[in-house]
Amino acid sequence: MPAPTPFVPALIVVDVQEDFCPPSGALAVPDGRAVIPVANALLALPFAFKVATQDAHPPAHVSFASAHPGAAPFTSSTTIANPRNPRETYETRLWPDHCVDGTPGQALAAGLEVARVEHVVRKGRDPRVEMYSAFRPPLRDPPLPEADSGLAEVLRARGVTDVFVVGLAGDYCVRYTAEDAAGEGWRTYVVQEGVRSVGGNEAWKGVVRELGEKGVKVVSLDGEELGWVRGLVK
Ligand code: VGL
Ligand code: ZN
Secondary structure (H helix, E strand, O other): HHHHOOOOOOEEOOEEHHHHOOOOOOOOOOOOOHHHHHHHHHHHOOOOOOEEEEEEEEOOOOOOOOHHOOOOOOEEEEEEEEEEEEEEEEEEEEEOOOOOOOOOOHOEEOOOOHHHOEEEEEEEOOOOOOOOOOOOOOEOOOOOHHOOHHHHHHHHHHOOOOOEEEEEEEEHHHHHEEEEHHOOEEEEEEEEEEEEEEOOHHHHHHHHHHHHOOOOEEOOOOOOOHHHHHOOOO
16 A cells, blocks of 8 residues: 655744734734634644744844835835845845844734744844745855744744634735745745735735745645644634
8 A cells, every 4th residue: 555645734823913913013014913713713623733923023124114314114125135146136125123032022912822832933134135934045146044944944844734824914014924945945835814914905915926936835724735634613
C-alpha cells in the first residue's frame, strides 16, 4: 500500500494587536476586532502547530510617516533600498507610528487566546526595512538573513504541509505572509472570516484575486478545506 499523504496543518494568526484594532489602535483596521473570535475558534482546533505574529517596530521605523520630514501617514510613500544593494528599491506606503516595541499598542489584542499559541514571530524589527510578511522582508537581491524571521525553518522542522492564515491586515501582512508561505511550497489558505483589511472589503476583493494568482486559496470556515475539523467546530 502507498504511504498515506501527510497532512500537518499549521495556523498563523497575523498581527492581531491592539494598534490594529478599533477604537483605540494607532493604525486601526476597520472592524479589526472582529477577527478575534474567529482566531480563537481556530486556535481551539487541533492544528499541529499554532503561530502568532507581532509587528514589533523600533521608534523611527522607516515605515512611519513621522520618520520622514513632510510626509503624512496613509497618503505618503517612501522608497526603501536594500541596505546591501542601493539599486534594489521599492515604494512603500507610510503609516502612523504603530506597534512600537514595549508600548501597549504592540501587545496582542485583549481576548486573543494567547495561551494556545506555541510560537511567536516578532517582525519589522529592522529600522531600515518594511516587513509585512512573517517570513522575510521583500528585498531579495541579496536577501537580508538578519531580517529573516526563521519561521520557514521552524515550519519545516515541524513537518508542516498546509498553512492556514488569519489576522490583520488582509491587504498587508496577511497577504504577504500567505504569498511567502505559498512560495515556500506549502499549500496555503486564508480563512476569510478571520481577516479584515486597511482598505475595507473593496481592497480585500482585489487581494483575493492576487492571492489566487500566487497560489493561495481564500477559503471559508465552512468550506471543504477545513472539513478535517468538521464536527470539532462549535
Ligand atoms: C501592517 C501596515 C503596517 C499589517 C503592519 O500588520 O498588516 N500594516 N504594518
Ligand atoms: Zn508595521
